[in-house]
């Protein structure tokens with residue numbers, strides 16, 4: 471694309487992430503919120519009023535026919551990520567698709583190949599890689615203040631936070647591909663894997679559970695609400711994960727006004743130090759006072775330092791993350807940057823998720839591929 475041209479983007483699926491992408495595009499000089507699409511007429515109208523896209527659609531395929539559309543952002547229920555990403559790529563549009571990239575690794579491999587063969591960008595949505603705390607953590611790791619990372623633990627746990635989505639699709643496997651693991655687990659595992667330097671995954675031992683059906687009002691609930699396990703990597707590093715939509719969490723997990731208690735946190739360990747990143751909604755709680763803490767061995771003493779992260783000066787954290795992420799996507803299309811959230815990493819992430827579900831079914835450790 472010519473560097474003077476703004477990239478025309480259409481968003482399909484106008485829930486919470488659809489709105490965040492719209493804010494990011496409206497604030498960007500690189501892209502234009504050109505089109506919006508949703509089956510739900512009420513949402514479409516409200517979105518049009520708030521964000522002002524030039525064109526409105528209720529059919530994704532009609533939106534793809536527009537020759538002036540350059541790229542799409544997909545914020546649809548999970549089962550639609552693969553078919554809609556594929557159709558968009560086949561129509562010659564670049565794609566930014568919300569997490570999880572697809573329902574399984576095979577689908578993601580097809581998208582990766584399709585994008586590469588057509589010289590288009592496929593980009594997966596994982597805005598939290600761009601938080602100031604994550605970016606500062608990456609810098610500390612690059613400075614080798616931890617040494618070689620050999621272990622990490624990551625969690626996104628909620629005591630009462632099973633989502634529904636429009637029509638209750640989150641708890642319906644045919645529409646979601648899975649439960650807490652594919653919803654929150656993608657974020658939690660990716661946070662640790664990204665900080666570890668995205669090592670090649672080798673094997674997984676995991677167990678998923680469904681333990682809180684009484685909390686779900688949706689018609690279908692055939693997915694897990696808890697998942698726990700361990701991932702082994704080729705470099706011999708290991709990652710422990712804990713993920714739940716609902717559990718009787720103890721009082722070392724901070725209160726959350728909407729979800730009982732909740733915590734999203736990732737810690738990576740090296741011989742020289744360890745680093746803990748805590749997501750912002752828990753900050754200011756006495757249990758998690760700072761978003762980035764370094765624990766270093768100083769001549770035998772373990773010293774904690776709360777590290778400074780970029781001050782957002784009144785900007786909402788998620789708005790900042792989406793703006794940074796979507797800018798990277800637009801710059802990739804312009805050929806100015808490489809993708810932080812690349813399609814090859816999306817394949818590996820889906821391979822990890824597939825192995826987690828396979829391991830749980832088999833009741834034993836399984837190879838990742």
Ligand SMILES: NC(=O)c1ccc[n+]([C@@H]2O[C@H](COP(=O)([O-])OP(=O)(O)OC[C@H]3O[C@@H](n4cnc5c(N)ncnc54)[C@H](O)[C@@H]3O)[C@@H](O)[C@H]2O)c1
Pocket residue numbers: 482483484485486487488507508509510513528529530545546547548550568569570595596597634635636637639653
């Ligand atoms: N990045 C994040 O932090 C984040 C946060 C929340 C959700 N998500 C992801 O975003 C996606 C959407 O989640 P949500 O919470 O907004 O769900 P949602 O149910 O609130 O919204 C989905 C929207 O898609 C629309 N839709 C469904 N089928 C359609 C079709 N065929 N054509 C056009 N529109 C259609 C629905 O009408 C609805 O407005 C999911 O994949 C979810 O995992 C990401």
